[in-house]
Amino acid sequence: MPRIIKVAAAQLGPVHRDSTRHDTLSRMIKLLQSASKLDSQLVLFPETALTTFFPRHLISDQQELDSYFEHADDLPGSPTTKPLFDEARKLGIDICVGYAERTAEGKGYNTSVYYSASQGKVIAKYRKIHLPGTVEPFENPDAINQLEKRYFEPGNLGFKAFRAPDLVLGAQKKGAGSPQPGQGDPIMGMMICNDRRWAEGWRCYGLQGVEIVLCGYNTAGWAPDLWGTRKPMTPQEAEDDSLFHHKLVMQGNSYMNSCFSVSAAKAGLEDGKYDLIGGSCITSPEGHVLAEAKTKDDEIVFAEIDLEDCRQGKEKTFDFDRHRRVDQYSPITLQTGIIEPELL
Amino acid sequence: MPRIIKVAAAQLGPVHRDSTRHDTLSRMIKLLQSASKLDSQLVLFPETALTTFFPRHLISDQQELDSYFEHADDLPGSPTTKPLFDEARKLGIDICVGYAERTAEGKGYNTSVYYSASQGKVIAKYRKIHLPGTVEPFENPDAINQLEKRYFEPGNLGFKAFRAPDLVLGAQKKGAGSPQPGQGDPIMGMMICNDRRWAEGWRCYGLQGVEIVLCGYNTAGWAPDLWGTRKPMTPQEAEDDSLFHHKLVMQGNSYMNSCFSVSAAKAGLEDGKYDLIGGSCITSPEGHVLAEAKTKDDEIVFAEIDLEDCRQGKEKTFDFDRHRRVDQYSPITLQTGIIEPELL
DSSP states (O other): OOOEEEEEEEEBOOOOTTOOHHHHHHHHHHHHHHHHHTTOSEEEOOTTTTSOOGGGSOOOOHHHHHHTEEETTTTTTSTTTHHHHHHHHHHTOEEEEEEEEEOTTSOEEEEEEEEETTTTEEEEEEEOSOOOSOSSOOSSTTOOOOOHHHHOOOOOSOSOOEEOTTSSTTOOOTTSSOOOTTOSSOEEEEEEGGGGGOHHHHHHHHTTTOSEEEEEEOOBSOOOOTTSOSOOOOHHHHHHHHHHHHHHHHHHHHHHTTOEEEEEEBOEEETTTEEEOOOOEEEOTTSOEEEEOSSSSSEEEEEEEEGGGGHHIIIIITOHHHHOOGGGOTHHHHOSSOOOGGGO | OOOEEEEEEEEBOOOOTTOOHHHHHHHHHHHHHHHHHTTOSEEEOOTTTTSOOGGGSOOOOHHHHHHTEEETTTTTTSTTTHHHHHHHHHHTOEEEEEEEEEOTTSOEEEEEEEEETTTTEEEEEEEOSOOOSOSSOOSSTTOOOOOHHHHOOOOOSOSOOEEOTTSSTTOOOTTSSOOOTTOSSOEEEEEEGGGGGOHHHHHHHHTTTOSEEEEEEOOBSOOOOTTSOSOOOOHHHHHHHHHHHHHHHHHHHHHHTTOEEEEEEBOEEETTTEEEOOOOEEEOTTSOEEEEOSSSSSEEEEEEEEGGGGHHIIIIITOHHHHOOGGGOTHHHHOSSOOOGGGO
16 A cells, blocks of 8 residues: 655755844745645755854854754744744644754754654654764864864764654554554654764664655865875865765665655855755665755755655565574674774 | 775676586686786686576475585685686686585585685685575565575674785785784675675674675576565666666765775576676775676676775774764664564
C-alpha cells in the first residue's frame, strides 16, 4: 500500500549579521506559503535558519553572541519565532527548524526541532553531535573561522528517530496494534550539517528503521588551504567539489540505509562575503537525487515521495538482521581516532 | 613528500562453469603482463577470480562443488595457481586475488590474499564478512540463486589493515623509528563485493588509517523482482542502477574514510547467461572516479596515485580524534537488526 508524503526543503539565501529576526522570519513564512501551494506536508529549514552562521566569527561581545541564541523553551513560544509556527499550524504543515539553543544552565547547542502541525507542538529535538571546527580562532588572518566547538557542546540527545503523526493517510496508529516495518506513521531522523558526512549517525537512524532523514546545513564553498594539504584549485572548483561532496554523502548514506533524505541549505554570500553552497536536495532510498535547488537564494525544493520505496533496500540488499556482523565492528565504538595496523 | 604508487584493477570478462583453470589463469597472467607495461606495482583481481561465480548455482555434486575451491595452503603453491604468483614475482608486481577457500577443517570462505612480490609470499588474507544471499535456493524457478550463505562461513579474520612493503620509494621502514601517519609503507585493506555496501567495514579500515581499499566483486546487472518491492524497470535500467550503486558506495566510502579504492569486476554474461556489471574503477580520497573500465571484458584499469592526497581528509574534515563521538554510536555494535523507535 503506497505511503505518500509531499516533502520540501526551504532553502534560504544569505541571512546577514545585521539582518533582523523579523525579516528573516518573514522570508521563512513566505517560503512556507510557497510550499503550501504545492500541498507540501513537511518543510525543512536550514541549520541556524534564524540568523547568520555566526560561528564563522570570533565574537567577544557577549550581548551580540547571546542575540544569536534562542532559549531552550522559546521555540515555538517566543515572540520572535511564534509567527512561523502559527503559520505552519494554520497551513497544516509540519516543519523542522534549525537554531542555536541556549539552555537554562547556559549551555549552547546547535539544535533542530520537529514541530507537528496536527499536534500543535514540538514533538522531537536533535542537538548536533559532529561539531566541526575549533575552539580557538585561527592565527592566520586569511582563515575563515569555524568556531562551533567554541560556542556549542556536542549534542547529548543521541540519534533518536521518531514517528511523525498524521502525515500518511490511513497510517496504522499506536494502540491499534503495533505497526509493522513499512507501516504506520513515517519514521524520521534529524541531523545537522557536518553530521551528514559521518556514516555512524546514518546507521544509528537506519537501525531504527528511519524512512526520512532531515538535514539542514551551512556549508562553505571556499576556504583558504590553511593546512597545505589540498591540491590547488580555483574558488569555483572548490565550490563544485563542496557541492559534489554534499550530494555524494546524501546519496550514498540514503542508499546504504534505504531511506529518503531532505537537505536544506543556507546559501549564497552570507554577511556579504562568505560563500555558502546551495544544493538543497531530496534523495531516494536508491540513492538518486529526486529534486534539487537551482539557485543560491530562497527557494522551495519539492518532491512527492512514497515510503514504500524504502522496502526494497530494507528487506533485501540491506536486511540488517540477516547480513550485519556486529561481532566484527567493535573498533567503531571502542576507538575514537586512528590506531595504525602495526600498533594494534 | 609525494608517496606515488601505480595501481591497477584487472577486470575479467566472464569465466564459465566449463572454463578450465588453466585458461582462466592464462588470461590473468596476460592481464598482469599488460599491467606491467604500464609500470603497475599493484594489481587487483576480482572476487572468485579463478572460477565462475558458482554460488548462483545449486550444486548437488560434491565433486563439482569441491572443484571451485582452493585449499587453505594452496595459494600460491598449488600447481594450478602457482604460475600467476611466479609471474607476479618475476614482474615485481604485488597482486590481490579472490578465490573460494576450503580449510583443512572443511570450512568454506570467500577469500582474498595479498601477495607481496618483494617478499615472495602472501602477507595478508581477508575472508568476506558480509555474505549476501540465502542458504536455501529460491522456490521460484525464475530466480537467480545467490547461495553464498550456503557455501561459505562469514569471514572470521576481521577487517585487518596491513602495510604493504617496498611499493613506495624511500618509505620509512619499521625499525627505523615508527612511521608517522601519512608516512611509511602504504596501509591497505581488503574487502569483497557486498562488503563495499556496508559502511562499517570501511570505517574499521578507516580507523586503522587505511590508504587503499581493494575490492573484487561479481555483481549481477539484472535479477527478477522476487520480492515485489522494486519499481518496474527494464534489464538495461536495472544494470545501470546496479553500476550506479557500485560507484556510489566506492566513491562515498572512499570520501568518508579519506582513502583511495581500487575495485575489480568479473563482468559480462557468465555461464553464457548471467549478466554481471563491469565498472571496475579507481576512486580518490575526495570521492572522485580517477579511472574506470570501458568494457565488460578482460581489461586493465590503471591510475598513478599519490597517497599524500589522503591527508586533507584524514587531517581536516575527517580528523577522527577530534570529531568522532563514540559515546553516541552504541547501537552500531549492540543491535544487529532494526528496533523501531517506539520500542526502544
